[in-house]
Amino acid sequence: MRRNLIVGAALSSIVVVAALLSFVWTPFDHAQMNIPERLQTPNGVHWLGTDHFGRDILSMVMVGARTSIAVALVAVGIGMSLGVPLGLAAAARKGSWLDELIMRGNDLIFAFPSLVIAILITAVFGASAVNAIIAIGIFNIPVFARITRGAALSLWEREFIMAARVSGKSGPRISVEHILPNVANLLIVQGTIQFSLGILAEAALSYVGLGAQPPTPSWGRMLADAQTMVSLAPHLALVPGVAIILTVLGLNLMGDGLRDYLDPRLRVART
Numbered sequence: 001m002r003r004n005l006i007v008g009a010a011l012s013s014i015v016v017v018a019a020l021l022s023f024v025w026t027p028f029d030h031a032q033m034n035i036p037e038r039l040q041t042p043n044g045v046h047w048l049g050t051d052h053f054g055r056d057i058l059s060m061v062m063v064g065a066r067t068s069i070a071v072a073l074v075a076v077g078i079g080m081s082l083g084v085p086l087g088l089a090a091a092a093r094k095g096s097w098l099d100e101l102i103m104r105g106n107d108l109i110f111a112f113p114s115l116v117i118a119i120l121i122t123a124v125f126g127a128s129a130v131n132a133i134i135a136i137g138i139f140n141i142p143v144f145a146r147i148t149r150g151a152a153l154s155l156w157e158r159e160f161i162m163a164a165r166v167s168g169k170s171g172p173r174i175s176v177e178h179i180l181p182n183v184a185n186l187l188i189v190q191g192t193i194q195f196s197l198g199i200l201a202e203a204a205l206s207y208v209g210l211g212a213q214p215p216t217p218s219w220g221r222m223l224a225d226a227q228t229m230v231s232l233a234p235h236l237a238l239v240p241g242v243a244i245i246l247t248v249l250g251l252n253l254m255g256d257g258l259r260d261y262l263d264p265r266l267r268v269a270r271t
Helices: 001-019 057-092 097-110 115-127 128-157 159-166 169-205 219-229 235-262 264-270
Strands: none
Touching: 001 057, 001 115, 001 235, 057 128, 057 169, 057 219, 057 235, 057 264, 115 128, 115 169, 159 169, 159 235, 169 219, 169 235, 219 235
16 A cells, blocks of 8 residues: 555655764764763653663664664665576576576575574674674575566566567576566565565674674664663663664565555555
8 A cells, every 4th residue: 555655665764864864963972971861761951861871862773773774775785686696597597407506505594594694604703783784685695586586487488588588588688688677676675675674683683792883873782781771761672672663664564565556466456
């Protein structure tokens, strides 16, 4: 429904604007400690209160949005840039050794969730936002490969593809010129969904200490820092938790709205 697209785009835009605004302005320095003002509840000076170090929570949430968006966006970019070509190649060579190699490689990656991959990477290279991006990005590759292959396989039997093959076009050229444009809508919607999952994955990795490291704020680490003080200052957990919920909800609604908008069959069925 178009309403989902509008609501989702509005929620997502608020988060993006807050992240972009944090590059030039935040109410306070997100890393500035002010112990006398620690654990303040929301008030006229600190709109969302302060944490156990006296840092302004609104400023930390704004910068944390920047961190989450950057990690999820780059991770989805990695998954799409590698997964889509692999899916197109597998579909073009259905049943060949290349198809089997790509699909079995996808199965191998699926056997290790992003958290396990992150643990393996950080055990070698150390915990950081870059390693979180790599872990989430690797997990996104088989997702886009499978989506692309599944959609492309049905297109290879269509008449316009057969006509392109008769005209002498090679498999890679057909994939780029004819298959990819026809699966682009599906990839856009899937990219939106994976973006929301990337936000959750980044928060989960930061929660266990495998994401962005101090002093860079992260919604997941804010939740981890707040877990021992929930009864004393519930806003410490409530604010980043609500930020994650609204961001993921907005992206999922936008993805659902884009699916309806880009697919004429669904759009007609729901009108």
